[in-house]
Amino acid sequence: MNAHLQPTGSAYFITKETQEIERHTLSVLVDNEPGILARVVGLFSARGYNIESLTVSETEHGRRLSRITVVVIATPKVLVQIKLQLERLVPVHRVHDLTAEGASLERELALIKVAGAGDHRAETLRLADAFRAQIVDASVESFVFEVTGKPAKIDSFIALMQPLGLVEVVRTGLAAISRGPESM
Amino acid sequence: MAEKMTGAEMVIQALTDQGVEHIFGYPGGAALPIYDALFQQEAVQHILVRHEQGATHMAEGYARSTGKPGVVLVTSGPGATNAVTGLTDALMDSIPLVCITAQVPTTLIGSDAFQECDTVGITRSCTKYNYLVKRVEDLPRIMHEAFRIATTGRPGPVVIDIPKDVQFALGEYYQPDHDTLRHQSYRPQVDGDAAAIEAAVDLMLRAERPIFYTGGGVINAGPEASEHLRELAELTGFPVTSTLMGLGAFPASHPQWMGMLGMHGTYEANLAMHDCDVMINIGARFDDRITGRVDAFSPNSRKIHVDIDPSSINKVVRVDVPIIGDCERVLAEMVRVWRSKTNQPRNEAIAPWWKEIEKWRAVNSLGYKNSDTVIKPQYAIERLYEATRKQGKDVFITTEVGQHQMWAAQHFHFDKPNHWMTSGGLGTMGYGLPAAVGVQVAHPDALVIDIAGEASVQMTMQELSTAVQYRLPIKIFILNNERMGMVRQWQDLLHGSRYAHSYSESLPDFVKLAEAYGGKGIRCENPAELDAAIAEMLDYDGPVLFDVIVEKDENCLPMIPSGKPHNEIILPDTANIGDIIDEKGRALV
Numbered sequence: 017m018n019a020h021l022q023p024t025g026s027a028y029f030i031t032k033e034t035q036e037i038e039r040h041t042l043s044v045l046v047d048n049e050p051g052i053l054a055r056v057v058g059l060f061s062a063r064g065y066n067i068e069s070l071t072v073s074e075t076e077h078g079r080r081l082s083r084i085t086v087v088v089i090a091t092p093k094v095l096v097q098i099k100l101q102l103e104r105l106v107p108v109h110r111v112h113d114l115t116a117e118g119a120s121l122e123r124e125l126a127l128i129k130v131a132g133a134g135d136h137r138a139e140t141l142r143l144a145d146a147f148r149a150q151i152v153d154a155s156v157e158s159f160v161f162e163v164t165g166k167p168a169k170i171d172s173f174i175a176l177m178q179p180l181g182l183v184e185v186v187r188t189g190l191a192a193i194s195r196g197p198e199s200m
Numbered sequence: 201m202a203e204k205m206t207g208a209e210m211v212i213q214a215l216t217d218q219g220v221e222h223i224f225g226y227p228g229g230a231a232l233p234i235y236d237a238l239f240q241q242e243a244v245q246h247i248l249v250r251h252e253q254g255a256t257h258m259a260e261g262y263a264r265s266t267g268k269p270g271v272v273l274v275t276s277g278p279g280a281t282n283a284v285t286g287l288t289d290a291l292m293d294s295i296p297l298v299c300i301t302a303q304v305p306t307t308l309i310g311s312d313a314f315q316e317c318d319t320v321g322i323t324r325s326c327t328k329y330n331y332l333v334k335r336v337e338d339l340p341r342i343m344h345e346a347f348r349i350a351t352t353g354r355p356g357p358v359v360i361d362i363p364k365d366v367q368f369a370l371g372e373y374y375q376p377d378h379d380t381l382r383h384q385s386y387r388p389q390v391d392g393d394a395a396a397i398e399a400a401v402d403l404m405l406r407a408e409r410p411i412f413y414t415g416g417g418v419i420n421a422g423p424e425a426s427e428h429l430r431e432l433a434e435l436t437g438f439p440v441t442s443t444l445m446g447l448g449a450f451p452a453s454h455p456q457w458m459g460m461l462g463m464h465g466t467y468e469a470n471l472a473m474h475d476c477d478v479m480i481n482i483g484a485r486f487d488d489r490i491t492g493r494v495d496a497f498s499p500n501s502r503k504i505h506v507d508i509d510p511s512s513i514n515k516v517v518r519v520d521v522p523i524i525g526d527c528e529r530v531l532a533e534m535v536r537v538w539r540s541k542t543n544q545p546r547n548e549a550i551a552p553w554w555k556e557i558e559k560w561r562a563v564n565s566l567g568y569k570n571s572d573t574v575i576k577p578q579y580a581i582e583r584l585y586e587a588t589r590k591q592g593k594d595v596f597i598t599t600e601v602g603q604h605q606m607w608a609a610q611h612f613h614f615d616k617p618n619h620w621m622t623s624g625g626l627g628t629m630g631y632g633l634p635a636a637v638g639v640q641v642a643h644p645d646a647l648v649i650d651i652a653g654e655a656s657v658q659m660t661m662q663e664l665s666t667a668v669q670y671r672l673p674i675k676i677f678i679l680n681n682e683r684m685g686m687v688r689q690w691q692d693l694l695h696g697s698r699y700a701h702s703y704s705e706s707l708p709d710f711v712k713l714a715e716a717y718g719g720k721g722i723r724c725e726n727p728a729e730l731d732a733a734i735a736e737m738l739d740y741d742g743p744v745l746f747d748v749i750v751e752k753d754e755n756c757l758p759m760i761p762s763g764k765p766h767n768e769i770i771l772p773d774t775a776n777i778g779d780i781i782d783e784k785g786r787a788l789v
Contacts, residue, residue, distance in 0.1 A: 047385060050332070055324060062325050093514070100511035106329040106349060109385040 035091035039068065040115040041122060041192045042099065043200055047107035048074045048082040055105055056084060065090060065098050069124075069167075071189040081109070085192050112200045119195040125188045126170045131158040132181030140180045147173045158183070202372035207336045207362065208233035210373050211300060214343035216243045217375055220271050222262065222641050223247070224255035228275025229315060231302035233367035238273075247641055247670060250662035252279050254634040256286020256357075257660065260295045261638030264621045265596055267422060269296040269350050270638065276302045277315030280361075281322065285628060287357045288326040292625025293445060294420055296355035298346050299327075305365040306334055319361045328356030333363070336371035345381045353388030354509040355420055388508060392525030392533060400480070400504040400521045401537045407478035407546070409553045410438045413461065413490075416445030416624070417483015417507060419617045421527035426450070426617045428531035429482065435538055437545035439557060441469035443484050445624040448614035458557070459566070462490040463760050464606040467565035467769055468557055470758075473498050474766035475556070481505045483527040486516040487625070496765030506530045565758045566610050567772055575727050577604065577679045577750040581611040581651065584677060587734045594646040595619065598635040600656030601627045603685035603756040608651040630659030633676060637663055640672040647675070647738070654680040654747075655704050661713075667743040668718040675737055675744045678710060681752045689755050714745035725749035 046052050053072055060067050068087040075083045088098060095113065102111045114120040128149070130140050137159075144151065144161050147169065153160035163173055167190060174185055194200065205213065211234050215223065224247045227235045238246055249255040252274045259270025270290075274283050280301040290297045301323075304313040320332045329349050331342045339362070346358040404410060412433060418425045426449045433440050433456050440450045441458040450457055459466035461473055473479065479501045484490070491497040497517060505512075505519040506527055513522040523530055568578045588595045597612055598621040599605040605622055614620050621639060623631035632650040640648040650657070657678055667674050687702040711721030720740050724733040724747070737744045757772045 047383065049382075051320060051324070054321070058324055097511065097515060100513075104509065104511050106383050106386045 033091060035093060037089055037091050038095065038115075039087060039089050040095055040113055041120065041190060042086050042088060042102070043112045043114055043192060044084040044086060044102055045109040045111075045200060046082050046084060046105075047109070048080045049107055052082065052107050053084075055107070056086075056102065059101055059105065060088075060098075063097075063101060065094065069189040071191050085190055087190055110200060112194070114192050114194055117194065120192050121195060122166055122190055122192045123164055124167050124170055124190050125162065125164045126174070127152070127186045128161045128163060128174060128177060129158060129183040129185075130161065130177050130181050131183050133157055136180050140177065143173070143176050143180075149173065202374050204370055205373050206233065206237070206367065207333075207339050207369050207371065208237040208367040210336070210339050210371065211343065211362070211367070212237045212241055212244060213373055214340060215271065216241075218344070218347050219268075220244055223271040223273050224249055224258040224262070224638065225273030226252050226255060226275065226279060228277075228279050228302065230276035230304055230364045231273065231279070233364065234273065234300070234302065234362070246273070247637075247666065249634070250665050251660065252282035253285050253630070254637070254660050254663040254666065256283050256290065256297065256299065257628075257631050257634035258638030258641070258663075258666075259297050259299075260286060260290055260293075260631070261598055261621045261635030262642045263290075263295050263297060263638075264419075264635075265618050265639040266642045267618060269298055269347060272297060272299040274299070274301050275315065276304055276319070277317045279315075280317055280319040284322060284326055285626075287323055287359065289623055289626040289628045289631065290357040291326050291328065293623065294355050294416060295357070296350040297357035298350050299357060299359045301359055301361045302367070303332070303361045303363040306363045307365065309363065319359065323359045326357070327359050328354075330359035330361065332361045333366050336366050336369035339366065339371065340374050341376045341382060344376050345383065348381065349383075349386060353386075389510075389524050390508070390526040390529055392506065392523040392530040394533075396521055396523045397530065397533050397537055400523060401534060401541065403478050403502055403504060403521060404436060404438075404480065404538070405541060405546070407438070408549055409472075409475060409477040410436070410480065410546075410550065411458075411472050411476045411478075412438055412440040412450075412480045412482060413442075413473065413484055414440060414446045414449055414482045415443040415484025417527045418446055418449040418531075419483075421483065421531075423617055425483075425528035425531055428528060428535055430454070432531055432535050432538065435535065435545060437547045437550060438480070439472060439554070441465070441473065443487065443490060443624070444609055444622060446484065447609060447620045448617045451615040452613035453615055460609050462487075463492070464610065464756055464758065465760075466610075467563050467758055467771065468560035470760060470766040470769055471560050472557055476501045479503045481507075481519070482531065483507065485512045488516075491517060492760045493763055493765050498766070563771065565769075565771055568754075570727075571751070572727055575725065575730055575748055575750045577607050577681070577748075577754055578611050579727065580677075580679060580730065580748050580750060581607050583730050584649070584651075584734055585612045587731065587738060588647060588649070591647055591738060594643060596621065596636075596639045596643065596646055596648045598622065598632040598639060598648070598650045600632040600650070600652045600659075601629045602653045602656060602687075603681075603689065603754075604651055604653045604656075604679040606686075606756045607679070612651070629656040631656075633657055633660050633674075634663045634666075636674040636676070637667050637670075637672055640667070640674050641670070644672075648673075649675045649677055652676055652678045653685065654678050654682065654707060654710075655684045658708075664714070664717045664719060664743060664745065671742070673740070673742050673744075675746060677737075677746050678748060679750050680707075680710070680747050681750050681754070682707065683752060685754070686756065688753070692755070693761065710745050710747035714743075717743075719743035719745055721745050721747065723747040723749065
């Protein structure tokens with residue numbers, strides 16, 4: 017590890033990162049209690065980890081459990097630390113690295129507002145149909161589409177709407193679950 | 201069964217049920233109901249401090265010297281923020297504390313009320329866990345859960361923030377059992393994996409250049425852990441070194457003891473760490489003060505790491521055999537497995553290794569040039585150590601942070617765990633004096649000495665007043681060099697001897713200061729008079745502030761200089777330490 021060190025004159029050493037960074041989706045099962053989100057997010061900022069996407073909601077009301085889906089970008093060594101540091105938090109039950117554990121499903125929902133008239137409106141509707149986007153609001157000069165899918169699909173739909181009068185976008189962040197019969 | 205009482209009474213009841221005898225605190229508006237309940241009972245004794253930081257360090261000293269949790273009670277706002285340094289210190293050094301902070305009434309939270317602060321927000325990152333109690337029904341559960349979290353697994357500080365209306369509210373007190381505690385997610389692993397322990401022992405059985413590298417985890421695991429460590433060391437015949445936090449877990453008088461390792465550790469301990477083939481880390485965490493350059497750290501060894509905190513494994517140094525568990529349990533198991541495989545120490549196989557170690561020992565890396573005109577700080581500590589051995593009392597040492605702390609670690613020798621209290625991870629100047637107060641509260645008949653520097657001690661000097669109030673005969677042994685000595689040493693090492701603000705100007709007259717507080721002051725500057733002055737300090741039945749005027753520019757050596765591996769340690773005969781570090785090093789710390 018840490019094969020390359022800059023020459024240093026300090027007991028603190030600055031290491032050059034030699035591992036490639038990777039994007040991983042973690043699923044975190046936590047007690048749904050006040051401050052839990054601050055605890056998780058605070059851990060990331062305090063230890064300098066990067067969050068790409070974060071989704072939180074209660075998933076088992078009876079047991080007051082929430083699932084946090086967090087997408088992180090880090091080297092494999094840091095990813096292991098993130099998992100262990102999360103597991104160290106008192107209200108955290110389990111942490112699964114869905115990316116490392118194999119097949120998982122990832123979905124995101126976006127609401128996309130597009131304004132326009134004439135040919136643009138017709139083109140907007142054709143593309144929305146191709147992406148299976150639902151119209152959830154319509155006026156004479158605008159649509160709001162609801163689109164779900166992998167983040168890449170939403171990215172491309174947004175890119176196509178750009179020249180057709182894209183007004184604004186809101187996205188939920190990623191929800192992910194493993195394939196097969198097992199629970200986390 | 202369940203008894204009706206106020207939230208404030210529940211706090212006291214829960215403390216009593218937890219067996220708490222002493223708490224350290226300071227009252228204020230939001231905490232008054234708890235103070236009122238405290239006034240009307242006798243089970244829990246309250247020690248009134250002079251500053252809330254002092255309360256946290258006292259609780260740390262109390263906890264570290266007894267193995268029991270330290271308890272702190274402070275008011276809202278500034279009471280809570282003043283406690284933050286001690287909480288962080290306890291988190292870094294894994295000390296079990298329960299800190300009760302009062303809060304403004306729930307209806308006022310968020311309104312910027314008088315003495316309001318976001319205590320749970322501020323302390324989230326400096327506690328193991330924290331609570332804001334919004335309903336009195338939750339209070340008994342939270343009180344007991346806080347003690348469980350603070351004392352189990354890797355110990356640490358827990359904050360319970362209690363709004364004033366919750367303190368007044370009536371509710372039913374109950375003692376929760378483990379199953380009804382809220383956090384079923386909290387289950388620290390205490391038993392080490394049997395296969396990993398087996399693999400570790402197999403590795404140890406083949407070792408030719410082994411070393412035990414032990415840390416504060418052995419102390420936290422209780423006195424039995426230290427006994428098992430000694431047993432295992434004697435069974436194997438391996439040398440033992442320890443971190444600053446682990447001193448006392450293995451007796452310093454034992455022939456297998458190598459002295460402390462790390463930045464100011466002994467030559468033999470550091471070279472043995474560098475050259476070993478099997479390293480057995482028990483309850484230490486590869487801190488940067490230990491490893492120096494990570495890529496050059498013990499390059500040819502297989503490493504075994506026993507730690508109760510899974511996140512400590514592979515955090516800094518990659519290890520070959522990780523064992524997650526409580527040091528006491530794992531050490532006991534290692535002893536059992538070793539015995540099942542052999543009844544011989546590996547004396548013959550490791551004889552060449554010991555021969556090499558003896559050569560390093562012969563260098564006498566803790567040596568120094570004594571003087572008969574000026575008191576050398578190392579000499580002062582040696583004489584103090586010799587004098588305390590003759591006292592026939594249990595001796596506890598606390599320190600502040602800096603050169604004096606390292607000299608104390610090098611020249612005062614500990615044969616028992618829980619007798620050495622110092623701020624390791626956070627390096628908190630001002631820790632030692634209040635910590636000594638806490639230790640003395642727990643051990644009224646013991647000899648408790650704070651080995652201090654004149655700069656550090658002024659950070660929490662006001663707690664001398666606490667010592668006088670409660671007739672706690674602590675001895676404060678100040679090595680006064682009129683410098684922030686360690687800062688001055690680093691400026692020599694790294695910054696061309698430009699002493700930016702590293703001198704102690706306008707020092708108080710410590711003798712008069714002691715007298716002003718109602719204690720005794722002693723000053724000594726002549727080496728020939730030192731022994732008599734130390735005897736005078738030890739004989740006095742009350743707090744003493746002992747001002748030892750020492751050599752001003754003594755360097756704390758040996759030292760692994762900045763960014764160098766263990767085998768490039770600076771020894772005491774180095775004339776000019778300013779030439780050792782290159783230009784690039786100065787950019788870093």
